Amino acid sequence: MTMQSSPYISFPGNASEAFPYYRDLFGGRLDLMTYDAMPSMEGFPFTPPPGSVAHATLEAPGITLTGGDNMGEDLPQLASEVYSFLLAFDSTEDAHTFIAKVADGGGEIAMPFEPAPWGDHYGQVRDRFGIRWDVMVDGSTG
Numbered sequence: 001m002t003m004q005s006s007p008y009i010s011f012p013g014n015a016s017e018a019f020p021y022y023r024d025l026f027g028g029r030l031d032l033m034t035y036d037a038m039p040s041m042e043g044f045p046f047t048p049p050p051g052s053v054a055h056a057t058l059e060a061p062g063i064t065l066t067g068g069d070n071m072g073e074d075l076p077q078l079a080s081e082v083y084s085f086l087l088a089f090d091s092t093e094d095a096h097t098f099i100a101k102v103a104d105g106g107g108e109i110a111m112p113f114e115p116a117p118w119g120d121h122y123g124q125v126r127d128r129f130g131i132r133w134d135v136m137v138d139g140s141t142g
Contacts, residue, residue, distance in 0.1 A: 006057075007085060009067035009131070012075040015053035018129050019067070025101060025127075028060025046071050063087070079130030086134045092121050095135045099125045102133065115139070 011018055016034070023030040033055050035041065035048040048054070052069040089095040095113060103109055106128030113123025119139035126132045 004064075006064040006066050009065065009078070010070035010075075011053070011067060011129070012077065013049070013052070013069050014129065015056060015067055015069045016051055019053070019056045019058060019065075021105070021127075021129070022058050022065055023060075025098075025105070026058065026060035026063055026065075028058055028063075030056065030058045032056040077130055079126065079132075081132075084124065084132040084134045086136065089135065089137050092137050095121065095123070095137050098133075099123060099135055102127050 009015075009018075016032070019030055019032055032053060035052050035054045036050060038054060041047070048069070048071060052071075053067075055068045056066065058065045087095075087098070089098065092113075099109065099113055102125045108126050110124035110126050110132060111122075113121060113135055116122040116136075116139075121137040121139065123135050124132055125135065
């Protein structure tokens with residue numbers, strides 16, 4: 001069986017801001033389609049706000065993110081302690097650079113990046129959209 005995994009994030013109306021941010025953060029190629037660009041909305045069970053993202057895919061080295069804008073009222077916030085995305089870096093320098101870039105871009109450090117009891121380096125940073133990124137470097141390579 002062949003399989004690939006890609007997180008799909010349903011943004012609360014700000015996917016058009018989030019995906020360019022993630023492209024700047026990770027690099028790669030971004031494909032973004034708004035509902036406005038779709039040939040026909042006939043038969044859709046909702047009327048999306050102008051500029052809403054129907055689907056976006058960011059393909060960058062080591063990560064693929066997909067998502068779009070969620071529709072409806074009282075949409076859940078993205079910030080949560082029940083999920084995160086784990087990023088494994090080759091060096092502590094690369095990990096520190098990533099964490100600083102997220103924090104400097106309006107995010108916050110949720111757990112300092114430092115040696116962990118199990119031997120790796122580990123920390124957490126939450127970006128300005130509420131997504132928590134767990135950052136690690138294997139202790140044998142760090």
